Amino acid sequence: MIDTKKNIQNWWAENPMTYGETHGQTAFKDGSYEMGTQQFFDRIDHEFYSWNKPLHRIKPFDSLFPYDKYQGKKVLEIGCGLGAMLMNWARNGALCTGVDLNPTSIEQTKKRFELHGLAADIRLEDANKLPFESNSFDYVWSWGVLHHSPNLELSIKELFRVLKPGGSFGIMLYNRKSFYQWYMTDYVEGFLHRESKFLTPLELNSRYGDGHREEGNPHTWPVTKKEGLELLSPFSKDSDVRILGTDLDCVLNLMTPGISSFIPKPIIKALARRWGWSLWFHGTKNL
């Protein structure tokens, strides 16, 4: 697969993440929704938040995001998608900026904010070349986006450039040492379905990382904890990583259909803490 920036942009514009079985779908089990309507945003939020239940206490994702600390402060989301996360920051009083390479995402996020009567600076931008002054933002995050960029190192460099010294960050990347990777990508697709005979590891991950019900997306490369921390180390002395295994129920159900519902929850949680599909890197920028 050719993973030029234009290919990536076009693919995501045609197949935005709508949290359904296929990218870009607006039909769910309970009905079809017109993209850009209040009902559509409510539906996709419901779906997205349900995938990440353990991360919500009172507000969505508040076990990760310290909303109260950033009221009146400048926050930036790199890869805002359809605005599901950015909206919560705006609701909690942060001064929000969201960027995405995908014009569909920008259009939809602007609609979402308009419908909810919220304000934010939403721009079509490249994570490799952000248009902001250095040291502009108090908090910067990116959720499930940067592993789709062919130049992760540059994206991270840019993230830290625009973050204020002492400012906090959060980056979610897919985990190459996870149950999902080993079982679904390497075993089921790579071995059982013989895709490893036709695809390089990068191509295999791109084909089956996101959009696998269609023909895959142009670029996905999961990282390991070690690789992620190494990329962050020049910019953050206190960077740490937490494994988020909100996917593990689903993977176990695919591995052991009919049996997985009997596996005790504490065991699933213990496995998820070690072998979940998402790595949450967080910390502060060096002073």
Place this chain on the structure above:
Amino acid sequence: MKIFALFDDSFFNIKPWWMPEKLYRVVCQRSNPRSKEYMLKLLQEKFPGAEIVDLEQPRSPGRIILLYPDSIGLGWRKIEKKIAAQTQELIVLNGRRRIFDLTSSTHKQLLLRRFLEMTFLPEILLTPFILLYGAFITIKDKFSSFKS
């Protein structure tokens, strides 16, 4: 040389009698079989002019393309046995858009993978170990949190 193609997706329409429903649904879901329409379009793209035929249909000598809707041809064993008796020149075009010769060695690989896909044998063998490991780390984590 004329090119003929065969399509069959009956495995994904009729559950094998011996397969538990839940396993069958998971196999169908992860096999992601393509529709006949998709496969015919793909056939014309890769082999323009190829003619879709039935297994029993008489035809002149030519190459035969097997259109697997999934990646490994679940449910194709009987068809492959019959067709192998008629010709050695078999090519597979699968729902993942891969093209390969159906040699004896490749066929053996496919048979093994179909068996593993449908029986979940590796998963059945591995699950007790995963549960034991899971129980061990659960207790370990509980102990660590009590200590701290």
